[in-house]
Amino acid sequence: xxxxxxxxxxxDDHQVVRRGLRTFLEVQxxxxxxxxxxxxxxxxxxxxxxxPDVILMDVKMPGTDGIEAxxxxxxxxxxxxxxxxxxxxxxxTVVPALRAGAAGYVYKDIDPDALAGAxxxxxxxxxxxxxxxxxxxxxxEDQPSSSPRAGALTDREREVLCLIADGRxxxxxxxxxxxxxxxxxxxxxNILMKLDLSDRTQxxxxxxxxxxxxx
Numbered sequence: 001x002x003x004x005x006x007x008x009x010x011x012d013d014h015q016v017v018r019r020g021l022r023t024f025l026e027v028q029x030x031x032x033x034x035x036x037x038x039x040x041x042x043x044x045x046x047x048x049x050x051x052p053d054v055i056l057m058d059v060k061m062p063g064t065d066g067i068e069a070x071x072x073x074x075x076x077x078x079x080x081x082x083x084x085x086x087x088x089x090x091x092x093t094v095v096p097a098l099r100a101g102a103a104g105y106v107y108k109d110i111d112p113d114a115l116a117g118a119x120x121x122x123x124x125x126x127x128x129x130x131x132x133x134x135x136x137x138x139x140x141e142d143q144p145s146s147s148p149r150a151g152a153l154t155d156r157e158r159e160v161l162c163l164i165a166d167g168r169x170x171x172x173x174x175x176x177x178x179x180x181x182x183x184x185x186x187x188x189x190n191i192l193m194k195l196d197l198s199d200r201t202q203x204x205x206x207x208x209x210x211x212x213x214x215x
Contacts, residue, residue, distance in 0.1 A: 005032040006123045009052040009080070011043035011069070013061040017108070021056060021085075024112045031119060040064030044072055052080050054123050057102075059086040059093050067093075070100035074198070081122045085115070101199055104128025125169030127204045152194040158212060160187040164200055165207035 008031055010018045015038070022033050035050050037043035041064040047055060055073075059066040070082055081103040086093070094105060103122040106115065121128050153161065156177075163173045170184045177184070188200070197203050
């Protein structure tokens with residue numbers, strides 16, 4: 001268990017939801033709830049103020065919704081990993097959230113222990129994609145299963161990309177390929193540049209869509 005707890009910010013317009021999440025998370029020894037926000041605008045301000053490690057973000061909120069908040073946090077280069085926790089399962093909600101930079105997408109009926117595990121997972125650098133969520137995004141793509149951009153990747157970059165799609169963090173990739181973490185970070189940056197992608201989530205989905213990794 002890490003010496004420093006994972007700092008979590010709760011962003012949801014329903015107070016009862018925030019209270020329930022806080023009550024559960026506060027009994028986790030390695031997780032600390034550092035703040036709450038009732039909408040996306042407040043969530044952005046609190047994220048900039050508190051610099052949490054992980055943000056639990058609802059999608060549908062009055063005013064600035066979760067998707068717009070995600071985009072703005074990305075533009076601000078806020079380092080927090082955002083885990084969307086919502087009751088909306090439609091493609092028109094899932095897809096924009098993931099494309100806006102969410103590190104994961106889970107539903108509000110998730111088992112509490114599974115939610116704690118999801119927080120730990122995204123904090124560790126994993127991409128948390130439930131099968132139906134991945135399908136929702138892949139279903140929006142109408143590109144052929146091969147892409148000229150794939151040819152720009154070296155064999156090593158393809159290996160790294162496969163492990164990204166498998167949800168591996170840089171440290172795990174480094175261990176699996178017997179590389180330094182610094183070298184892995186360089187490969188990840190090159191992959192995102194060559195494929196014109198903005199983050200690891202998009203890279204994982206791209207790998208599945210183009211047959212480099214299994215769904």
